Amino acid sequence: MSSLNQTPEFSLAAIDIDETLIGPDKKISPQNRTAIARLQSLGCRVVLASGRRHANMLPYYAELGLDDFVVSSQGARVQHATTGDIVHRAEIAPEAASRLVAEGLKRGFTVLLWLEDRVFAQERTQWIGAYERLCDDPVAITDLTALSLRTAEKVVWIDEPGVVASTAKEIRGRHEDQLLVTITEPWSLEFSAREANKRDGVAALARRLGIRRDAVLAFGDGNNDVELLAWAGMGVAMPHGRPSAHAAARLIAPEGNRESALARGVEEVLRRAEEAKVA
Template sequence: MSGGRAGALDGDLRLLVCDLDGTLLEADGSISDRTRSALGGVRAAGIRVVVATGRIPKGILSLVRELDLDGPQITMHGALVTAPTNGETVFASTLGPEQVDELLALAAEIDLPVLLCYPGGFRTNDLRQEVVDLFVPFNEPLPELVEDLAALRASRPNKIAIWTGKERYQAALDAARRRLGDRYTITSGDNRSIELLPRGVDKGRAAGELARWMGLSLEQVGAIGDGTNDIELLSAAHRSVAMRHARPEVQAAADLVVPDGVPDDAASAIAVLFDGRQPFGKGATS
């Protein structure tokens, strides 16, 4: 869909929630002219655009300003729905002291670096180079090194992340699921870390909270995404599109998938979302 095809847009949708890394952004962190044009067409049709990301608010501030996105955005995998420009907050969820204790014990058990994540930054007990490398592409501040994270048990982080690297990701994920069961949301934005939030907190829940704040329902929400942390968002939205490069379980959560023969980018996903081509995803067997 080009920026001039506002007439093709689905009249029922009033909010478009877009994953950031791997969806709106190119591999180098830029936004293509195609995607800018597609977003312009959506906004010209009176549909609000927001981003949904695992980043903290500060990590998307420059992008929000660049795209002139006003109001609250979905950050920290849905644990915080807030406006990076002025702090206006719609929804916030934090981890209590006993939850922090349990998650720090999990990190110690699997012997991997752990990060406590707050709206303004991060605290960690291990600032090895691989941990530093997690932050370089995302315009986020490097974590503060803290010798005893247990001393911060009552500091109410929004989420806790455990760095795994790609090689240990699946084993760490399996260990977290065995130990924690369904008491937490366990997700990942890059399959190099597992991220732990209060139970029931995810991008899908956050999209619902934002929609209600806007006077809308999820029946008026469209979504595009590509990551494990987008599954609940794609499932919750009235209409959703997964990127072609997304993992199979992510594609299965969506109504549609960016088809072969077109660029695997946000502009194509928006075109598919509003033109309704190639119906498979939720409940499909293909």
């Protein structure tokens, strides 16, 4: 009988960062670190797939000793951490970005403009601090009018959860053919290019690496993980994840501490793979 080490079930694992790789304490738990090392020892390549910016994700690659591609900005960019090789880019055109910035400001939202090098806002509000604490990513304050003439990885409107929810319902019909409109946090409404989602980013990477879809593992918890969890050969949602993530995934990790949910998900996947081989 072949062992899992000799014939790995999965060749690529794409792992979300916030509330998946790291818990509320913003740290990678020893259990999650061990789980990633185990996947690698079984021949599974590990990359991170996050809504965070490329540069903002690199410290986690350094901490885990990963030297591989980074699926950043919700899939807007897939770029190697050290070589700079780009597999996938999907950005909002300048005209569309400019319109979204102008409309968001007119509606009274705090607007974030995500460019390749940094995140910018028109002025500092209470929501800027909330974003910076969540993503550990400082926001630069400047006049967005001129900057929005550049291609953007995202445009984000931020306000009270009730305002965000009602606006999302209203605006999706207007943009669904051109843009993705995603509530990533209750207070955050994100606009990105149609192909700027984790599914398209990881799929592009899998094609580059010659890895079949059914050999891809995905781990996540949020609304912006839904397409990837549904697409992957095995999508694993965190037990504390959003209902949309649970509905999209084939497997929900066992209950327990958030800090080690990823590790429990990996353990369950590998346990089921072993059982399938025995059967």
